[in-house]
Amino acid sequence: MKLKQVIGSGIVFGVVAIMLGMVVSMLFGALFPGMAVEYKTSLFRSWEDPLMMAFFLVFFVEGFIYAYFYDFVRQLLSGGSAFExxxxxxxxxxxxxxxxxxxxxxxxxxxxxxxxxSWLFSGLVQLCVGIPCLAFVFEKLEAKK
Known part of the structure; x- marks a missing residue:
């Protein structure tokens, strides 16, 4: 396993995904103001709950997993650049x-x-922007070896 590439590109994905998720959330919140009420039901934890801090770890865990498997699948992906x-x-x-x-x-x-x-769109944006960033960083770190 290429630990440096997995950790470095996984962190990049996590940061990018969190930032994009916040932007998409604000956009949909402006378009559909009533959605804010839905987040205040018993289905969701309050942001004051300390466990909610773990929510942000999910994006980094995803990033590490996506980076680990990127090393295997990139050979199967045609395209001239890491971005593609x-x-x-x-x-x-x-x-x-x-x-x-x-x-x-x-x-x-x-x-x-x-x-x-909104969640589906957020996932699309996070993956279609975050994964190319992950791939770029993964391949740049690999080239430094």
Whole structure:
């Protein structure tokens, strides 16, 4: 395993995903002000709950996992640049993880369609921007060896 590449690019993905998630959340909050009320139900923890700090760790854990597997799949991804390979990997991850996950979420929980669409869009943006960043950093760190 290429530990330096996995850790470095995983951290980059985590930071990018958190920032993009906040931007998308603010955008959808402005478009659908009623969504804020949905977050105040018993379905969600309050931001004052200390356990909510662990929420941000999820993006770094995802980044490390995506980076680990990027090393295996990048050989299968055609494209001249790390960005192109990363974009293809990001689209594939979106189709495999976000789409089915949001279908299950919408059919299993009493939440609005705009909320599910906002999460789906957030996943698309995070993966289609964050994974190319991950791929770029992974390959740059590898080239420094």
């Amino acid at each position: 390979r990363g974009l293809k990997y990001g689209v594939a991850l979106f189709a495999i993880t976000s789409v089915p996950g949001m279908l299950v979420t919408y059919t299993s929980f009493v939440i609005s369609l705009p909320m599910v669409i």
